Amino acid sequence: MIRIYLLAMVLLCMLVSPAGADSGKRLRIGITLHPYYSFVVNIVGDRAEVVPLIGEGFNPHNYRPQPADIKRCMTLDVLVVNGIGHDEFATEILRAANMEGRIPVIQSNKDVSLIPVSGTLDGKKIVNPHTFVSVTASIQQIYTISKELQKLDPDNAQEYRENTRKYVRKLRRMKAEYMQRVADLPGLDFRCATIHGGYDYLLQEFGLQVTAVIEPGHGLKPSASQLAKTIEKIRKLGVEVVFTEMNFPDKYVDTIHAETGVRIRHLSHLTSGAYTADSFEKGIRANLKALVDALIEAYQLRQGEAS
């Protein structure tokens, strides 16, 4: 009787345990930036472990690797990176941990069609690495990451493929909600400036372009003469709104506002806060809302001026 009971218990355990657990240990997938945490968690669900390479609360732009990062890196099976900017620290950590070439590195942007930073003072076409501050370019990256993970973890490939489709559909529906709000606005000549070149992919979703970028380079403060040129450009081109970074007040934005009277609105770079499965959705939703609100406001002001 006891034997039958034990056999039944073993069979029950085999039935309820997840497939991934049967075929060995779960993959430990490292990520470098917040959006990639959300992307990977939504692809793998509970079939793999997602590990941020660096802790919360650090600015990835000027991050210096810590001993704990190197230790963490040594436990990873694969690393997912942006690869074209923002996570240069990943290469340093891989080298320091002697893991370079020993674990696969998924370059999320390898197949993304890149666009230039628009509105630069000198008009030069510089590659824009902020592909994760958008829905469409993020979807492309989600497919790339998913495909690579399916190859590395074939036992869970079907699950990853289905999760990817669901997540992509969810993101697209979220974007459609906001596109719906501006569906009835007639072709509006909306002119905006941004604090840095981080929002071109987002604006492209709406068929918009940035008229002027204030920082001469990402993270570089403009000099007095550059600021004067930007103010002149904002006046000359009739810029209505400046989108600045959320939680990063800058004196020169106040100067621009005082000099030109242009409205100031906030967008998020999506690379701060806690690493959560829905942090990308929350961040991009806030950005879509800010942009749609600014468009509606610009339209209403034009209507008020016309009447």
Add this chain to the structure above:
Amino acid sequence: MIMGRKLEDMHPVREEFVRPCNGGSETWWLIGCALLTLTICSLSIGVRKANVQSQSLHSWQLNAFRDLRAEERGTYSALYTAAIEIDDTHQNGDGEWLEVSDMEQDFVPPFVHDAAWRRQGKLVWQRKLLPAGTLDMALYLGEPQQKEISGSFLLVMQHSHGNGSGHAAPSTHPSHEIWYSPSPHPRLPASYTDQALITSGWKEVVPLRGRDEIMRTKGENVS
């Protein structure tokens, strides 16, 4: 005279030429080193530039990053991502190519009629299927209603069904290509080979991908 001897005889004068210790030669060495450093740097930059220039295009190709207008680039980027989804559905679904109306309902740009679609020339899309032997092809043609904003785009999806053994047979041809014509009503060739499209006035649009940028900036080849 000291004790009948001249001072010179007691201590003969010895002449020796002593160079002034004013750092003259060090200055020349420093200038030499600086020139050598500059020469090495200039040569290195030259070699690096040569790598970038190696990504040259054929006369029948356009670079999406450099050659398209911002509105057209928006359509191209969306179409490029949509192609991945169309291919994924074809490979992992029941072998069907997605309908334009399905993508419109699923909010897939550039097929959905949203604010971006209106700003980017209001392209009207149609799908054409071309089953031809072992190569399964679908064409998605988008013609603008506002020709001053955008030209026409043609997404060519193709899939090899080698030996009739399913959808995933390997092929040397890319699964999708995007072609551009400045005409709002471009001429479509009888067959959809590269040569036929080129002869009909189409140009293939080549993206600047993340892998190209990684190669340019880090010299790494991403597979």
